[in-house]
Amino acid sequence: DGFHVNADGEFVPRHGLNLGLSLAVGDFDGDGLCDAAAGTINYNLDGRGNDGLVQIFQGVAANDDPEYPDPGGLAFEPVKYIVMGSDGGQGTGLGRRLAAGDFNHDGRADLVIAEDGYDGSNRNTGRVSIIAGATFDGPADSYTSLDDADWVVDGNSRDDYLGSSV
Numbered sequence: 001d002g003f004h005v006n007a008d009g010e011f012v013p014r015h016g017l018n019l020g021l022s023l024a025v026g027d028f029d030g031d032g033l034c035d036a037a038a039g040t041i042n043y044n045l046d047g048r049g050n051d052g053l054v055q056i057f058q059g060v061a062a063n064d065d066p067e068y069p070d071p072g073g074l075a076f077e078p079v080k081y082i083v084m085g086s087d088g089g090q091g092t093g094l095g096r097r098l099a100a101g102d103f104n105h106d107g108r109a110d111l112v113i114a115e116d117g118y119d120g121s122n123r124n125t126g127r128v129s130i131i132a133g134a135t136f137d138g139p140a141d142s143y144t145s146l147d148d149a150d151w152v153v154d155g156n157s158r159d160d161y162l163g164s165s166v
Contacts, residue, residue, distance in 0.1 A: 018042050019055065026100035026109025028133040029079075033059030036074055037111050039095030045083050045143075052094025054082040054113055058136055079136035082113065085146040092127070093117040094146070099166040103151075108133025113146065114163025118154070125155030126162030 006012050022039040029035060036057045043053035055078035062072030084094050097114040104110060111131045118127035129149035146152075155162030 016042060017053075019053075022096055022098045024098035024100040024111060026102075026111075026133075027059070028056060028100070028109045028111060029058065029136050030106075030108040030133060031059070033061055033072075035059045035109070037098050037100065039098050039113075041091075041093060041095045043083075043095065050091050051084055051088070052092060052096070052115070054095050054098065054111070055140075056080040056082070056111070056136075075139075077139040079138065079140055081140045081143045082111075082131065083143045083145055084115070085149075088115070088146065089119055091117050092119075093163070097163060097166050102133070103130060104132055106133065110150070112166050113149075114166045115146075116161040116164040118163075120154040121156070122158040124159045124161055125157065126160050126164065127152065127154050128163045128166065 017040050019040045020038045024037045025034055037054055039054045041050055041052045043051055045051040057074040058079045060072050060075050063070050092115040094115045099112040100109045102109055110133050113129045115127045117124055129146050130151040132150040
């Protein structure tokens with residue numbers, strides 16, 4: 001199971017999402033707390049099948065408020081939903097493989113998203129995209145497309161499956 005944004009911009013549960021198929025952790029927003037990105041390949045965008053989805057959950061600091069104690073961990077609602085770009089198709093593998101690292105050396109983890117089944121110039125060339133770490137504006141109420149990725153590389157030849165391991 002997992003969650004998604006419905007047509008009204010509401011955060012609602014979704015059965016069969018299998019969120020957490022892949023995980024990557026890092027301080028994506030630079031606040032000193034560990035955030036988590038969780039992927040699934042079972043998400044359907046606009047009625048298509050197996051489009052994939054990545055959700056980022058912000059780290060929450062512990063507090064010792066006697067009235068409302070919180071051990072910390074991760075926020076319940078995601079702060080970002082990432083879906084395939086406009087040139088993506090079904091079964092690209094978005095959400096199957098994730099990784100994190102500070103590739104631009106700005107002190108924030110960047111998110112690597114692989115789509116090994118992406119059809120670029122040929123069938124199954126694969127694609128790897130990087131979303132740079134950034135400050136979050138609160139719970140997500142819309143999707144972020146991989147069209148907005150900060151760095152993208154596509155495989156060159158048929159069945160390259162670029163991104164089959166990240």
